[in-house]
Amino acid sequence: LPIQPVCHCSCQHSEGDECYKRKDIHLHVKTAASAPGKIILFGEHAVVFGESSIATALQLRIRVKIEDAERESFNGVYLDARSTPHAFHALRLSGRSGVGISVSSDIPAGAGLGSSAALSVALIRALRPEIEERELAELSYRVELAAQGRASPADTSIATHGRAIYISSRETAEELWSIRGNEVTWHVSHLEMKQIPVVIGFTGIQAATGPLVMKVKTLYEKYKLVREAIAEIGLLTEEAVVALRRNDLVRIGELMDRNQRLLTVIGVSSREIEKLIDAVRPYSYGAKLTGAGGGGCIIAVTDNPERVREAIELRGGSAFITSIYSEGARCENE
Numbered sequence: 001l002p003i004q005p006v007c008h009c010s011c012q013h014s015e016g017d018e019c020y021k022r023k024d025i026h027l028h029v030k031t032a033a034s035a036p037g038k039i040i041l042f043g044e045h046a047v048v049f050g051e052s053s054i055a056t057a058l059q060l061r062i063r064v065k066i067e068d069a070e071r072e073s074f075n076g077v078y079l080d081a082r083s084t085p086h087a088f089h090a091l092r093l094s095g096r097s098g099v100g101i102s103v104s105s106d107i108p109a110g111a112g113l114g115s116s117a118a119l120s121v122a123l124i125r126a127l128r129p130e131i132e133e134r135e136l137a138e139l140s141y142r143v144e145l146a147a148q149g150r151a152s153p154a155d156t157s158i159a160t161h162g163r164a165i166y167i168s169s170r171e172t173a174e175e176l177w178s179i180r181g182n183e184v185t186w187h188v189s190h191l192e193m194k195q196i197p198v199v200i201g202f203t204g205i206q207a208a209t210g211p212l213v214m215k216v217k218t219l220y221e222k223y224k225l226v227r228e229a230i231a232e233i234g235l236l237t238e239e240a241v242v243a244l245r246r247n248d249l250v251r252i253g254e255l256m257d258r259n260q261r262l263l264t265v266i267g268v269s270s271r272e273i274e275k276l277i278d279a280v281r282p283y284s285y286g287a288k289l290t291g292a293g294g295g296g297c298i299i300a301v302t303d304n305p306e307r308v309r310e311a312i313e314l315r316g317g318s319a320f321i322t323s324i325y326s327e328g329a330r331c332e333n334e
């Protein structure tokens with residue numbers, strides 16, 4: 001019988017050739033993959049409770065190389081669950097072991113731009129190059145849950161599928177995949193929208209996502225005002241779907257400003273975020289924090305990116321003018 005190419009390494013043997021992996025001989029030791037960072041345009045935090053969210057992929061990417069190694073390592077340092085939780089859980093959940101991992105990235109860590117999710121997705125893609133997108137997205141979400149405790153599939157979905165993603169607890173006709181977690185079922189689909197002109201401003205403050213997600217959960221359980229704010233974020237995100245499809249920048253900006261006010265109500269904005277938002281507001285259609293908040297980044301939709309960049313830098317932030325709407329995870333040449 002011809003041997004089917006079922007390897008999880010990059011044998012690429014053709015039909016009839018011997019599969020080295022089946023004989024447990026690891027002759028093909030290197031694979032590489034990359035995945036994009038992301039911005040959340042609307043609905044962060046609310047999505048964890050089952051409200052809708054919209055995210056797009058950035059041109060900033062993380063690149064991962066793996067090779068067989070006796071001692072598991074991450075950029076030359078011993079791999080463990082505490083210091084490199086996403087890499088640790090990605091390795092365990094992918095069913096591989098005995099690899100050295102090297103990572104290079106243009107996505108700033110802890111900035112709310114999805115570097116951890118991109119790492120999980122790129123790593124699983126490199127560990128299992130033949131994996132289907134749907135399984136890659138699901139496995140990466142499991143990694144996020146193991147590393148973060150409580151999470152929606154927003155970050156891992158956008159790092160997997162790229163372009164723009166709409167996540168909702170309602171079923172859609174064009175669904176890519178769906179998953180259940182935290183008593184919510186999320187349906188993930190692509191959102192067809194044009195490029196919109198966005199500038200990202202980094203406050204310079206790194207904030208871990210897990211504790212912020214837990215903080216919002218505590219406030220949600222305690223205060224009606226927070227529950228109402230979360231529901232309102234869900235509703236405005238639905239309006240944003242229409243505005244994005246129409247490329248109506250004025251409406252998109254208004255909805256972003258409203259989303260930002262509600263993010264302040266649920267306790268995830270900060271003085272540094274507000275400072276950057278105040279600075280960019282005169283030159284923008286709208287602006288808000290993106291990702292978990294507590295520091296991290298803001299996004300501004302603008303016709304005047306250079307002016308916005310200047311305003312961010314004058315207030316001590318760093319600005320990125322980068323394309324949104326980029327490709328998802330892919331295998332790379334080693």
Ligand code: MEV
Nearest residue numbers: 044045151152154291292
């Ligand atoms: C973080 O990028 C997005 C959050 O909504 C968390 C999540 O969805 O898991 C804050």
